[in-house]
Amino acid sequence: MGKANQTAVTEYVLLGLQEHRNLETVLLLLCLGVYSVNVLGNALLIGLNVLDPRLHRPMYFFLSNLSLMDICGSSSFVPLMLVNFLKAQRTISFPGCALQMYLTLALGSTECLLLAVMAYDRYVAICQPLRYPELMSGQTCVWMAVLSWGAGFANSLLQSILTWRAPFCGHSVINHFFCEILAVLKLACGDISLNALFLVVATAVLSLAPFLLICVSYVFILATILRVPSAAGWHKAFSTCSAHLAVVVVFYGTISFMYFKPKAKDPNLDKIIALFYGVVTPSLNPIIYSLRNAEVKAAATALKFPLWSHSPEQGRYEMTFAFCASFSRAG
Template identity: 85%
Template sequence: MGGANGTTEYVLLGLLGHHNLEVALLVLCLGIYSMNMLGNGLLIGLNVLDPRLHSPMYFFLSNLSLVDICGTSSFVPFMLVNFLKAQRIISFPGCALQMYLTLALGSTECLLLVVMAYDRYVAICQPLRYAELMSGQTCMLMAVLSWGIGFANSLLHSIVTWRLPFCGRNVINHFFCEILAVLQLACGDISFNALLLMVATIVLSMTPFLLICLSYIFILAAILRVPSAAGRRKAFSTCSAHVTVVVVFYGTISFMYFKPKAKDPDLDKIIALFYGVVTPSLNPIIYSLRNAEVKAATVALLGGDLLSRKMSCFSCCSTIASGRIG
C-alpha cells in the first residue's frame, strides 16, 4: 500500500547525532513505560476484582487507565526498538496508524476527564439523584461517546493530512509519527489542516477544561456549605485525585504549547516525548496516594484477600449452578 505521493516508507530522525543521549532515553523510557503498564494495569485489575470499586468513578478511571496503556503502547515500543537502530524506518501503514492512535487517544483522554468531573459534580452537588443520573447505562453511554468522538476526530485529521501533497519528502523530524511533525513534510497549503487542528483543540481540549473548572466551582461552593469539617474533608478527598490528574495533564499541555520555542529543536522533541511517556504513568501513582479506597484495594490485593475472595465467590457460584443442573 502506498502513502501520500506513493511514499511507502518514512525515516524518523529522532535525536540525530546524539547516540549516547538516545541510549539514556531508552533506559529511562523503558523504565517509565514499564511503570505505566504495571500501574494502570493494576488499577484496571483492582476495578474488576474489588466490589468496593464497582462505581461510576472507578469505571471511568479504568477507562482512563486503558487510554494511557493504549496511548503509550501505540508508539513507545516501536520507538524504543528504533533507539537501537542506525536507520529508523517506518512503513506508511505503520506511520498512519501511529499518528491516528496517538491523536485519537489524546482526544479521548480529554473527554474522559470532563466526564469524571461531571461524575464528581453529581456525587457532591446532587447526591440524592446520583443513582439516577449515573446509572450503568448512562456511564456506558458517556464512555462510548468519549471513545467514539476521540477516534472520529482523529480519523478526520488523518484523512485530510494524508491527502496533502508531500512531494516525495519522507524524513520526519521526530521520534514517532506525530501529526505536527508529519504536516511539516507537506509541500502544499496546510491552512485548512491548521484551522481544523485549532477547532479540534478548542472543542476537545479547551472546552472540556472550562467545563471541568465550572464543575469544580459548583463542587467547591457545595463543599463550603457542608457544616462539619469532617464532611468537608471527605468531600475534598473524593475529588483531590481527579483534580491532581487534571492539573498534571493540562499543565504539561500548556507548558508544551505555550512555552517559548527552544533554540535547539531536539529539546522540543524531548519535552514532547516526556509528555507522552511520563504523564500517563503518573495517574495510577496519584490515585494510589490520594485515594483511600484504591489504597485499601491495593493492600487487599497484595495480601491475597481479593483473589481468595474472588475464588470463593467463583466456587460458590459453581456449586449453586451444579445443584441447579442436578
C-alpha cells in the first residue's frame, strides 16, 4: 500500500489561502521579514556563543542548539511557502513533501526536549550549585544534546513511515501552507487509528513529559530562591531563568492554543495560527535572550567593537560559579 501511494501521487497541491490573494500578499511580506529576523538573530546567537569564551558554558551550548534548530525548522518550509505565495499553482513533489513533514515534526519534538534539558541546567545551577561542574560537564552536555536530537528525529522517522503507509487513494490536495503531518493524514481514505495512537503516545512522551519536567524544575528553583535572603540573589536567579521561562511560555502557549482551542469555523484561521507557530515563535527566541541577558549583550558589543574584546572584567568568566556559591552560602 505504501508503494502504491508513492507511485500514484508524484506531487501535492498546497492550497494555502488561495481564496484570499490580498491576505497572502500581506503574509508574504510579514513572513519574509520575520523569517529574516529568525535566521539573522539565531545565526548571531550561534556566532556569539562560538566566538566569545565567556559564553562557553552549558546554558549557551544548549541555546546554540536551540538557535540551530529554529533556523532549520523554519527553513524546512518557509522559503518554498514564500515562493508559492507568488504562484498560481502551488505544488510540492512527493519527496519534498515527505522531507518537509519529517523535518518539521523532528525539530518540533527536539525543541520540547531541549527546553527540558535547559530547565534541568537552570535547576542544577541554582539548586545544586556545588555539583554543577560534575552534573553539567562538557561530555554530559553533549550527550544530552545528542539524545534530544536523536529522540526527536527517531520519533519523526517512525511517524513518517506510518503516515506514508496509510492508504491515500490518489488524494493530493493538502489544505495547508506546507506538509504538516495532520494535514497530510487528512488525505487518508482508510483506517488511521494506529497513526492516531502513535501520535498521542509521542505527544505524551516528547511534549507533555518534558513540559512536566520543566514545571517540576521551576518548582524546585522557586523554592530555592525563596530561601535566599538577599535581594541581589533574587535578581540573579530571576535574570538567569527569565529568558528560558519566557521561551517556554511562548512555545507551549502557542502549541496549546493551536491544538486545544475550539475548532475554528473558518479553517483558514487554524492555518494562520500554525503559521504563527512555525514562523514567528522561532524568531522570538533570539530577541528574548538578547533583551534579558547581559552576557549576550556584552558579547555582541565585543564582537561589534573589537577594541573592547579585552575587557578587564575577568570576573565574568566566573559569574556562574560565584552565583551558584551565593546560593550554597544562603542555604
